[in-house]
Amino acid sequence: MSVAIITGSAGLIGSEATKFFAAEGFDVVGVDNDMRARFFGAEASTQWNRQRLQAQLGDRYKHEEIDIRDEDAVASLFERYQNDIALVLHTAAQPSHDWAARDPKTDFGVNANGTLNLLEATRQHAPEAVFIFTSTNKVYGDAPNRLPLVEQTTRWEINASHEYVDGIPEDFSIDQSMHSLFGASKVAADVLVQEYGRYFDMRTACFRGGCLTGPSHSGTQLHGFLAYLMKCTVTGTPYTVFGYNGKQVRDNIHSADLISAFYAFFQNPKSAAVYNIGGGRYSNCSMIEAIGLCEQITGRPMDWSYSESNRAGDHIWWISSLARFRADYPDWKLKYDVPEILQEIYDANVERWVEATVV
Ligand SMILES: NC(=O)c1ccc[n+]([C@@H]2O[C@H](COP(=O)([O-])OP(=O)(O)OC[C@H]3O[C@@H](n4cnc5c(N)ncnc54)[C@H](O)[C@@H]3O)[C@@H](O)[C@H]2O)c1
Numbered sequence: 001m002s003v004a005i006i007t008g009s010a011g012l013i014g015s016e017a018t019k020f021f022a023a024e025g026f027d028v029v030g031v032d033n034d035m036r037a038r039f040f041g042a043e044a045s046t047q048w049n050r051q052r053l054q055a056q057l058g059d060r061y062k063h064e065e066i067d068i069r070d071e072d073a074v075a076s077l078f079e080r081y082q083n084d085i086a087l088v089l090h091t092a093a094q095p096s097h098d099w100a101a102r103d104p105k106t107d108f109g110v111n112a113n114g115t116l117n118l119l120e121a122t123r124q125h126a127p128e129a130v131f132i133f134t135s136t137n138k139v140y141g142d143a144p145n146r147l148p149l150v151e152q153t154t155r156w157e158i159n160a161s162h163e164y165v166d167g168i169p170e171d172f173s174i175d176q177s178m179h180s181l182f183g184a185s186k187v188a189a190d191v192l193v194q195e196y197g198r199y200f201d202m203r204t205a206c207f208r209g210g211c212l213t214g215p216s217h218s219g220t221q222l223h224g225f226l227a228y229l230m231k232c233t234v235t236g237t238p239y240t241v242f243g244y245n246g247k248q249v250r251d252n253i254h255s256a257d258l259i260s261a262f263y264a265f266f267q268n269p270k271s272a273a274v275y276n277i278g279g280g281r282y283s284n285c286s287m288i289e290a291i292g293l294c295e296q297i298t299g300r301p302m303d304w305s306y307s308e309s310n311r312a313g314d315h316i317w318w319i320s321s322l323a324r325f326r327a328d329y330p331d332w333k334l335k336y337d338v339p340e341i342l343q344e345i346y347d348a349n350v351e352r353w354v355e356a357t358v359v
Pocket residue numbers: 007008009010011012013014031032033034035036037046066067068069090091092093094095110114134135136137208209210211212213217218224
């Protein structure tokens with residue numbers, strides 16, 4: 001038996017990974033307590049996705065309603081499967097930097113202590129398992145805002161002659177910048193994951209994501225930008241763009257492309273690996289470019305307004321350098337760009353969103 005323990009299994013990345021690894025023949029044990037609904041309200045609940053997984057995957061999927069902060073529950077789950085555990089994919093999190101400031105202790109408890117519980121349970125019961133952690137580009141804080149950026153018609157861009165023109169690499173400083181409390185709790189987790197790799201010689205990886213996206217995102221105002229933008233356009237919900245003239249740039253990676261990167265790592269793992277991962281130069285957009293695309297796809301104008309003040313610690317321009325990951329895994333390729341991602345989000349959700357508006 002090959003078991004994959006996937007935390008946050010009803011969330012965007014966790015649910016797509018659950019389907020992927022079940023199809024690869026793993027017995028997937030999913031850990032998710034729907035805390036996303038506690039963070040962001042009922043509209044962001046991932047319960048619908050959990051039910052869908054249970055219906056689609058049957059015996060291949062076992063759901064555990066465990067809170068990753070519960071050390072004893074996590075330990076006894078790992079004790080049950082021991083060395084059958086081939087993979088731990090840790091995606092459960094408090095994922096929003098704005099939300100973290102409302103309740104820093106809960107944020108740190110979930111993101112940092114929860115990660116420590118999982119690392120320790122892996123070390124005690126399944127030390128040979130591959131441990132993959134979904135970190136974030138927020139570990140670099142707002143230091144990218146100090147790069148030489150140029151305002152163009154629809155976006156901010158890095159000076160064309162700068163060494164980071166193809167994206168920001170992993171050796172960029174994570175120190176002495178504004179991270180948001182979310183960024184700080186993720187840094188703690190990221191460094192712990194590296195340390196368990198280095199110190200205990202475990203096979204761990206931190207994937208520092210740009211914007212992760214896809215049709216299964218339960219998009220909400222504080223998290224899940226492309227999915228929420230599309231939802232607002234479809235349902236006529238007003239949307240506010242915060243700061244930077246709406247020209248802030250994000251790179252966006254489809255969940256399928258991210259999971260194929262996880263799989264490449266799983267098949268040929270390393271110790272204490274750190275990778276920036278995102279859409280890179282291939283898949284990125286500014287806010288106003290994304291709004292234009294949503295309007296084009298839905299055929300309706302979006303009701304959006306602009307607020308001068310940017311979110312604290314928000315990036316003006318972020319594009320991930322994919323060079324390190326590509327050097328280690330040369331067969332991996334991105335398949336989706338932003339227009340394709342938005343079209344798929346639209347196709348997969350339009351009926352559900354319209355129905356919910358009518359009711
Ligand atoms: N989505 C992005 O743009 C993005 C960008 C960079 C990094 N990340 C990271 O990637 C990971 C996955 O992101 P996502 O977009 O799939 O998030 P998501 O919110 O869709 O999924 C996370 C899941 O974890 C569950 N969860 C939260 N706290 C829990 C707890 N204490 N115990 C058990 N389950 C819990 C939630 O209910 C949710 O279903 C997160 O670690 C996030 O920080 C996301």
